[in-house]
Amino acid sequence: MHAFVAPVAVSPLVEVAFANGKPGAVVFVDHSLTPRYGCKGKGKGAAQWLQSLGLPLPAAPNRWLPLAEEGLIARLGMQEFLIDGNADVVARLQASPPPADVAAVLRQDAALELSGPGLSELLLQTCAVDFAALDLAEQPVVLTRMTGVGVTVIPGASSYRIWCDGTYGAALWESLYAVAADLPEPPAQSLHSTDRSSEHDA
Amino acid sequence: MRLPSVEREWLNRAQKIEFSFEGRPYEGYAGDSISSALWANGVRVLGRSFKYHRPRGLLSLANHDVNALFQQGGEPNIRGDARPLETGMRLTAVNTFGGGVAHDNGRFLGLLSRFLPVGFYYKAFHTKALFPLWEKVFRLTTGLGKVDFATPRKRTAKSYDFCDVLVVGGGPSGLAAACAAAKAGARVVIVEENARLGGSGVYQLGADAQRAAILEALLQQVEAADNIRVLVDHYAAGYYKDHWLPLVAHAADAPLRKMRAKSVIVASGAFEQPAVFRANDLPGVMLASAAQRLFYRYGIRPLENPLVLTANADGYRAALDMAKSGARVAAVVDLRGTHAANDLEQQVRAQNIPIHVAASVVEAVPGPGGKSVIAARVGAFADGKAAFGDLREIPCDGILMSVGWAGAANLLYQAETRMRYDDAVEQFVPEHLPEGVFACGKVNGVHTLAAKLIDGERAGAAAAVHAGFGAKGEGVEVPAEIESPSHPWPIIEHPQGKNFVDFDEDVQFKDIANAIQEGFDNIELLKRYSTSGMGPSQGKHSNMNVLRILARLTGKTPAEVGTTTARPMYHPVSMAALAGRGFSPERRTPLHGRHAALGAEWLSAGAWQRPAYYRQDGKTAQECIHAEAAAVRGGVGLIDVGTLGKLEIRGKDAAEFLERVYVSRYANLKVGMSRYAVMCDEAGVIIDDGVVARLAEDHFYFTTTTSGAAGVYAELSRLHILWKLEVTLVNHTGAYAAVNLAGQKSRAVLSRLTDLDLSGAAFPYLGVRTGEVAGIPARLLRVGFVGEWGYEIHVPATYGGALWDALMTAGAAEGIRPFGVEAQRLLRLEKGHIIIGQDSDGLTTPLDLNLHWAVKMEKPFFVGQRSLAILEKKPAKQRLVGLVFPTLPNDAREKPQECNLVIEAGEIAGRITSIAYSPTLQRHIALAFVRPARIRPGERVDIRLSSGDTLTAEVFVPPFYDPENLRQKIAD
Missing domain, CATH: 3.30.70.1400 (Aminomethyltransferase beta-barrel domains)
Incomplete structure (x- = not known):
């Protein structure tokens, strides 16, 4: 029987998130390592399964709801869900094998949080969605492309959460950072979240 | 001359700006354009015409003129009408051949004009033997401005933008439209290509303070509205589907905005059209609106003693405005016999300005060197014909032309608006607008100020409703024009010519007539043959007159002739703005940093970056690749297959x-x-x-x-x-990192990291297991792409680095070595394993690749089955085989390469798809397509090398290495 030191999970942004320290008007936070779970299914399987585990369900695709205490559940399609930011819920889901008509989706996303006075301009330069026209009270989830990368976006009043395929994470971060660095003052910071309470304020 | 401050002028007289033109120093003010500053300094010759190098001054002052293009340093073709004057500008004219703009040596080309007929380019190239000569001549004599190829690359931002209602044009109707839409609650953006809002409301005043007050009230409404955003110094460069419009700024470094609107209102106004008479291109002959702009925007008296040639009320207003500027207006010459603007006529007469009706300027009389106007020759004009027998010469220093308008309908055409020719206003107007597109003001055929305001309000309200704001109201009646603002034939067929129709390309009336006579009697053909409309203005001040000439000479109506296609861009857009910042996202595996640290030489594979090989000091690429392959064959190697x-x-x-x-x-x-x-x-x-x-x-x-x-x-x-x-x-x-641990010692290495039973019996070849490797949950597949005992190990991407490190550490004693894509390609080639896309193409079937064993035709269905059943019965055209080359000396002049052709009886019989030098076999080996008759082992096929030499290779049945496939069953 081999015994190993617990392996270290590393953010897909680890090589870029600290490499950029240029001034800008946008604050970048890497949330890639927050607990996350995904599932999708055929028919009503995924929704019913999550409901049976006591999770709230957004009423329609492209909507999200907060989870009790912390974290969120986003409905990415009729039967596709993303649960993010609640370690207890994620652990419970991972410990509960899904029914036959539901498949677990391994979520190894690059996850960012963007905020700051330059955020609107950054979004305008990198994404074709009119975020300003969205009604935040409806808790929208936007699946779109940003700098050519497929992303899931939850817009908030003061910050935006963005998820993408981890293998595109570095490219997305670098492109966003390059645009942000060209925006006028005030200075940006490059942060990694160590405190889960700062994960999102969407 | 520059006047004392004019009310509402655009200048900041507190800020003087020094610049130079053609080496001479001048002074202007902040707020001046280049053209206005030069004119204010008395510079009358701003440039030379394209073909005959005739002296040219201001024509439109509206960003259309070839006459007002300048060069500064490495920046060519600066549009002087629109570019703000900047301190320290060192400007020159763009089209001179020595001697500067004043004494351009190119002026002698004008003497050759009779040898440069319409369609000269086409005719010159008709004789093939003279082609090189003409090419040299044209390259030498044509082209505007000089490109500096050392110009540094600029990174210009591009930005999306959004609004409910986009109003293109900030003139009276556009402003009224914006206010109406904003009142309904819509988010409105006004895009205005000039430095300030107002459009013609700023300068077409006829010295009438009430008209100025109306505009002022509108501007105040716009300023007070929180939901109106104004983009001045921007123009809508085109219209694209679903209300996408690129908004381009005059400022060089401003971002290109890709505006998406729910509704678009085109309030782009109209281009004033010149009259065609002899010497109508002399400096001093200009559009009346240009003179009005000079006066009201820039505080300049454009001419001291102008003559106004008109056919509408706007000309009378221009005369009044010139009188207000202090000019002595020589006369108003009206092409029409009667008109409806009696009050304006009375005001003009009250200024003691003579009015000649049913008359036309038939010729401008040039001053010395053709650089000015000293008089106008005026004759009777009726039924579209001038009487040359009794001409009156009226002294003047310039002629202001106000004979008609052409709607600035470029965006409407691009939006696929159906247009019709409205005889009442002698102009093309929208007949059927696409959904969500609206038009108002002059482009809609509405010219009277009061009517423009009503039309703007109508369009603004309707656009807001379309965007989801306000309720649909009652239909609004826009008052009809009391007389046409455009003359149907402001053209004098002067027997001595030089009556220019297109100023960009020096196209005269006779050129158009001759082109039509030569059979180019379709508007699109005529444009291309005569080159009219193909210069910097893109026909903004010539298309309408060309159209009228074509209609008259072919006995058609303007409606029957139709218009040319109005393609984007509306004005020239800099390459920097078009290119902008590009995004080409690159995909990286979780092991990217490990590869970089190991000295990876990168290879692009789709969106991915993969290590081709790892650099080793003092070794060539091939030596590195061979060393990596040898490590796998002799011990154990590790490759990232996460892609x-x-x-x-x-x-x-x-x-x-x-x-x-x-x-x-x-x-x-x-x-x-x-x-x-x-x-x-x-x-x-x-x-x-x-x-x-x-x-x-x-x-x-x-x-x-x-x-x-x-x-x-x-x-x-x-x-x-x-x-x-x-x-x-x-x-x-992207969620799984994956590596391939390959080689005879792979099992020994892996066994140190997992509790899985790795014995051949428990985990056989092609087996798949789940378990932990180095404490990481993993999926393991026993596969042998490189022909050795090996494992593909897939783990969650965030643990990819941990897995790699654990394997490298565990394999250190066995000399584990990372290997790249090139070594992998070599190793699989030795096994004869194919790569889709390299050993196959867009026509290759599994049968061509000898994969019959994998194709289960007995299944009820699979995608492609029906086609393969048909193809199976037909004779094969090609088959993939192995080739072995004779041992080549190390200093062989040329070695076979991928894509070298297989030649049989002088014809192409196939090609090499993969080739490499195998250090194991010590010769070149390849996969190649050959004809089915040549697939037997030992057949000899000829390969044509890149040089054309031939090399003979021998057909071989792969695998080249370990033909019994024993290696992938052997492990330490």
Whole structure:
């Protein structure tokens, strides 16, 4: 029987998130390592399964709801869900094998949080969605492309959460950072979240 | 001359600006354009005409003129009418051949004008032998401005932008429209190409303070509205589907905005059109609106003693404005016999300005060198013809032309608006607008100020309703024009010519007439043959007159002649703005940093960056690659295969789905085993391959090629919808890191990191297991792409680095070595394993690749089965074989390469798809397509090398290495 030191999970942004320290008007936070779970299914399987585990369900695709205490559940399609930011819920889901008509989706996303006075301009330069026209009270989830990368976006009043395929994470971060660095003052910071309470304020 | 401050002028007289033109210093003010500053300094010759190098002054002062293009340093073709004056500008004219703009040596070309007929370019190239000569001549004499190829690259931002209602044009009707839309609650953006809002409301005043007050009130409304955003110094460069409009700034470094609007109002106004008479291009002959702009915007008296040639009320207003500027207006010459603007006529007469009706200027009389006007020759004009017998010469220093307008309808045409010619206003106007597009003001055929305001309000309210704001109201009646603002024939057919129709290209009336006579009697053909409308103005001040001439000479109406196509861009857009900042996202595996630290030489594979090989000090690329391959053959190597597509399918129909998608059988695949998988399209062409592993009865994990992953997943998703099978498909390509641990010592290395039973019996070749490796949950597949005992290990991407480090540490004693794509390609070639896309192309079937064994035609169905059944019965055209080359000396002049052709009886009989020097076999080996008659081992085929030499190779049945496949069953 081999015994190993617990392996270290590393953010897909680890090589870029600290490499950029240029001034800008946008604050970048890497949330890639927050607990996350995904599932999708055929028919009503995924929704019913999550409901049976006591999770709230957004009423329609492209909507999200907060989870009790912390974290969120986003409905990415009729039967596709993303649960993010609640370690207890994620652990419970991972410990509960899904029914036959539901498949677990391994979520190894690059996850960012963007905020700051330059955020609107950054979004305008990198994404074709009119975020300003969205009604935040409806808790929208936007699946779109940003700098050519497929992303899931939850817009908030003061910050935006963005998820993408981890293998595109570095490219997305670098492109966003390059645009942000060209925006006028005030200075940006490059942060990694160590405190889960700062994960999102969407 | 520059006047004392004029009310509402655009200048900041407190800020003087020094600049130079053609080496002479001048002074202007902040707020001046280049053209206005030069005119204020008395500079009358701003440039030279394109073809005959005639002296040219201001024409439109509206960003159309070829006359006002300048060069500054490496920046060519600066549009002087629009570019703000900047301190220290060092400007020159763009089209001179020595001697500067004042004494341009190119002026002698004008003497050759009779030898430069219409269609000269086409005629010159008619004789093939003279082609090189003419090419040299044209390259020498044509082109505007000089490009500096050392110009540094600029990174110009591009930005999306959004609004409910976009109003293109900030003149009276546009402002009224914006206010109406904003009142309904819409988010409104006004885009105005000038430095300030107001449009013609600022300068077409006729010295009437009330008209100025109306505009002032509108501007105050706009300023007070929180939901109106104004973009001045920007123009809408084009219209694209779904109300996308690129908004381009005059400022060089401003971002290009890609505006998406719910409704678009085109209030772009109209281009004032010149009259055609002899010497109508002399400096001092200009559009009346240009003179009014000079006065009201820039505080300049444009001319001291102008004559106004008109055919509308605007001309009378221009005369009044010139009188207000202090000019002594020589006369108003009205092409018409009667008109309806009696009050304006009375005001003009009250200024003691003579009015000549039913008369025309037939000729401008040039001053010395053709650089000024000293008089106008005026004659009677009736039924479109001038009387040359009794001409009156009226002294003047310039002629202001106000004879008509052409709607600035470029965007409307691009939006596929159906236009009609309205005889009442002698102008094309919208007949049917596309949904969400609205028009108002002059472009809509509405010219009277009061009517423009009503028309603007109507359009603004309607656009707001379309965007979801306000309620649809009652129809609004816009008052009809009391007289046409445009003359149907402001053209004098002067027998001595030089009556220019197109100022950009020096096209005269006779050129158009001759082109029509030569058969170019279609407006599009006429444009191309005569080059009218093909210069910098893109016909903004010539198309309408060309159209009128064509109509008259062919006996058609303007409506029957129609217009040319108005394509984007509206004005020239800099390459920097068009190119902008580009995004080409690059995909990186979780091991990217490890590869970089190991000295990876990168290779692009689709969106991915992969290590081709790892650099070693003092070694060539080939030596590095061979050393990596040797490590795998002799011990153990590690390669990142995380770029492979990694898909998962779950559900009771999962096996059935795969049976339909791939050519082999998977329903009978045992849990815990994997099988090679080939995918075809409907034509039976091979499009992808990989490995299918069965994790449970209803659960499969399968791989695709690196470049095929996204396409395969998209196609499977489509088939999933089509077939409605009970499955769930998941794309885990980016979620899993994957490595291939390969070589005889791979098992020994792995055994230190896992509790899985790695014996051949417990974990056989093609087996698949789940377990932990270095404490990381993993999926392991025993595959042998490189022909050795090996494992593909897939782990969650965030643990990719930990897995790599653990394997490298565990294998240190065995001399584990990372290997790149090049070594992998060599190793698989030695085994004769194919790569889809390299050893196949868009026509290759599995039969061509000798994959008959994998194709299970007895299955009820799979994609491509029907086509393969047909192809199977036909004679094969090609087959993939192995080739072995004779040992070549190290200093061989040339070695065979990929894509070298197989030649048989002088004809192409195939090609090499993969080739490499095998250090194991110590010779070049290849895969190649040959004719089916040549597939027997030992057949000799001729290969044509890149130099044309021939090299003979021998057909060989792969594998070249370990033909018994024993190596992948042997491990320490």
